[in-house]
Structures are given as C-alpha cells and as structure tokens.
Amino acid sequence: MIDLLVAGGGPAGLATAIHGALAGLEVVVLEPRPTPIDKACGEGLMPGAVRRFEELGVPVPGSAFRGIRYVDGATGLRAEGLFRAGPGRGVRRTELQAALAGRAEELGVRVLARRAGEVRQDADRVGAAGLTARYLVAADGLHSPVRRALGLAVPAAPGRPARYGLRRHYAVAPWSDLVEVHWAPDCEAYVTPLGPDRIGVAVLTSRQAPFDVQLADRFPGLAARLPSPGPGAAVRGAGPLRQRARTRVAGRVLFVGDAAGYVDALTGEGLTLAVSAAGELVRCVRAGRPQEYERAWRELSRGYRVLTSALLWARGRPPLAGRIVPLAARLPRAFSGAVNLLAR
Template identity: 55%
Template structure:
C-alpha cells in the first residue's frame, strides 16, 4: 500500500512529497497537468521559504531580494531582511526545480484526474489508488476540501490577484509594495530581464485598468513588452478544520487569508513538513492544532493589515506610519520573514 498519496503537484504538493520521501515513505503524487505549471503568484520567496528549499536541496535560479519597500507615491519605507536574502523566482522556474527534485527523490508522479475520495479505518482511496494517508494539496478552491465538508462560507469583501510579467531589467533589489486606495501592486524582480507585477484588489477590472491607480509604476513599465495576465481568487478561504480522518489539507487548500504579506509559499512549505512529521510520529490527530500554532503569527499580522487596509482613513496611514517608525516596520517584516 502507498504510505502517502498527494493530490496536487504544485509547490505545496511537491514539497510535501519531498519531505515524505526524506522520511522514508512511499509517496505518489497525482496531478492532471504536465510540465512546469504557471499561476498568478507574487513569485517572491521570503528568506525562510528560500532556506527551506535549500534544506531540501532545491536551488531555483532567481534574483536575491534584500527586503520589502512600501510606497504610496509620496513616501516610502524600507525594511531589510535580517536573516539573509529572499529570492524572486518565476513560478514555472520554481515548479521545474521541484519536479526535478521529486523525481530525483524517487517520488512517483501520476498524471490523472483525482477521482472520488473515500476512506475507512485503515486506508484512503482516491480513484483506483489506495494509501494510508492522503495529503490534499489541490489549491485555493480545493475540490477535496469541499467534498469533505471542511469548507466554510466567507463573509465580507473578497479580493483577487492579477499578475503580469514585464520584460525589463529590475530597478529594485526589494519587493516593492505600491499602495493606493483599494489596491496594492507588488513588484518582484524574477530575472535579469523580467519583473513580476501582481495587483491585489477587491474591485473588478483588467490589469491595465488597475495599473492606472499607480501612476509612477505605470510610467516606469509602460511601453515595455509583457506576457499574458493571470488571475486568481477570491483569495480568502475559510475552513472548519484541516483534517478529516486520513485526509489532511496542506497549502492553499488548508485555508487562506490573503497574499499581501507574501507568505503563501513559506506557510505551504512549513506546514508540508509539519504534515509529514505528524505522520511519522503517529500523531495525525495533532495536525490541525499544530498547523494553527505554526501559522498563528502570520494569521494575526495578516489579519491586522487587512483590517487596516479595509478602512480608507487607516489605509492612508500605512506607508506614512512605516516611514515614520522604520524600526517597528522592519521588526514586523522580519517577524514574518523568519
């Protein structure tokens, strides 16, 4: 019998598989799509996420990131990472590196649809495959989460992300976060001749329409060739729990607040390792509690920034406050970065 079946071959699923292989488990990943998979993503790895990949022997080419810079058109605030640089990496480049690492580790990849999920006291089935446990890493709108009855309704405003690659040399060695009323634009260098721009907003419309809210950024990137736009959302996903019997949720499937802190991949990698630790220790019942423990700092800080950003008067104070209190701003950034 398979020890660990992973539904979803994105970064969360592949890192789960890599940790499983390192723990001596027989791991099979099921993913319908082939080859490096692209998606709307900020593409910035915080320092602890880059370090996590390094521990797994995964070193995707990219651009070192010195820190985070907030801008609002009049002021700016800089926070330098204290534990070493992060890395800007194109999503397809990251995925290709993880696919190669999983193959080298002996992980079996099955290109197929997931199939129906069922379980009993000793195993879980997905289609024709049977395993001791199933890690559902099937993304933000996880069908498995919904099938298991773990999805909750989300109240309040919903946010979406739109990403575009612009082909020009990076002008910054940090992730720039440009703030406007009702939207942020995240600029991440991902190659010597490419920057990624991800816009997060609760308003409808295309990339160019939203870019008009950031005149300085629009002037800088206007007229340069760019790739296709990719969108994702709604971003916020609520769950009642992250385990149902022998099925455990990981990555975006385990619930998501927002992309504004750039912690999606870091949280996915950390909780993927936690999931495998719980299996190896025979303490699967502890997974949800321990998941909430290791993500608590991220969830509290992200929720606080979201609340501030949801109020127009408070939103306008975010960059001025970060500029006026650089030590506090740097401390908050590094609490997330470690």
C-alpha cells in the first residue's frame, strides 16, 4: 500500500514527497498540471529555506541576496537588515518547482496527472483519485479543495480587508543585492533579484486595481525605474491571502503548505515554513503518531503567525503604518534582529 498520497505537486507537496522518500516511505504525488508550475509569489527564499532545500538534495538556482531593505515610498527613507547565516536566493517559481520535481524523480516518487477528487477514509486507510494509501497529504494550495471538501475552512472575519498578491517579471539588471520592500499607506511592493538580467516585482495590496495602476499610484519612484514589460511578462495574481484551517490533521488527512493555513506573504516565510513542516509531517507519520503533527505545525509556525499578524495589525492603522520604516531606520539593531529571526 502507498504510504503517502500527496495531493499537489507544488513546492510544499514535492518537499513532503522528498522527505517521505528519504525516510523510506512509498510516496505518490497527484498533480494534474504539467511541470514546471508557475504561481504568483515574491520568489525570494530566505536563508533557512535555501538551507533546508539543499539538505534535501535540491539544488537552488537563482540569484543570491544578502538581506532585506525597507523603503518608505513617500520619503525614500531606508532601513537595511543583512543576513548573518548566509544569503537568501531569488529564484523563479518555475525553476524551483522543476528542481524539486527532478529530485523527487531521482528518488523514485511517482507523479500522476490526476486530481484528488473525493476523499474517503476509515480507521486504517484513505482513498482519493482511485488510489488507496495509509495517509493523504493535502498540499493543494491557498484555496485547498481538500480542506474545503472536509469542511475545515474557516470563513473570513467580517470587516477585515482581503489582501491579494500580484507579480510580474522585468528584463532589467538588479540594482541591489537585497530584496527591497517598498511601503505605501495600503500596500507593499517587493523587488527581488532573480538573475543577472531579471527582477521580480510583487505587490501585496487590499486594493482591487490593475498591477500597473497600483505601481503608478503608490510607487511612482519604483515604477520609473522599470522598463516596459517584455513579451510574455504576464501579471499573475493570488488571493485572498489570509486562509484559516480548523486543524492540520483530520483522521488520515494531513495538511501542509498554504493548505494548512496562511496569514500573509508580508514577511516572506511561506516556503521556509512549508519545507520545515513537511519534514515534521513525515517524522510524525513515520513514528505512527500523525496526531502530533498539529502541535509540531503550531510550534513551527508560531513566530510567523505572531510577527505577520502584528505587522498586518499595524499596517491596518494609518498612524502606525506610516511609522514602520522610520522606526526600522531608527532602530537598526532591532530591525536586523527581526530580519535574522525570519531568516532562520
């Protein structure tokens, strides 16, 4: 019998599959989309994520960056925090997913072009897509169909503005070896070096307006530095970003990555948490104690959830939002400490 049936062949699902294969489990991945799979994301891997992927034998391509720079969109004031434990990497989502898929194939992981569909389980096994396994791992993204089908999605809180992510690539040499986070009153723009002649620009916003309008209205200085987008430089979007799940373990179904619940992309920790949680999930399954994964996930994600929620709280209060970059510039050691806490 299959040990782990993984629904979703993105980074979280493939990291789980690789962890499982390295632990001696039989793993099958369900992914109807052809490799490589693209997605709207900032495409910056923190040093901790780079290290964890390399520990799995996954080569991480892309461009190194040394830290994070906050930029006040109105005044140009800057604050910088440099990594102490090695660089992060800006890597196109398609290249990362292809590298993970290649490593999974090396380890003998089968990938089937199927959707999970209806999930059935009893005390001993779980079934999906015509297959039976000991456990099903739902790594099927922000709007997880498995989470929704099992009734585990928590409705959005009324009155909370939904946030969305938009991303586009530009064929231009990076002007910095830092990830720049440009702050405006109601949104942020992330500039990530992806190679010698390419950057990614991602906007996180609660405004429902086209990407170019958001840049021109909120970040005119940044917009002036960008060339006209080349052929194929489409804008990709995702959201609403905040998604809550009632639990990470539902019988023999376990959730990882965005499907396990998501606060926001503001702190850039999503992939670090996903690959770390994948390792904990496999450890708990292999030990025959899958119920322990809920506590492990909560412990792993606590810092991300607390810090991201606090920044979003401040972001939602204009008098405080305007002080984020000035405060970071005034307290460089504290800002550097926060950056390195996220980089672990």
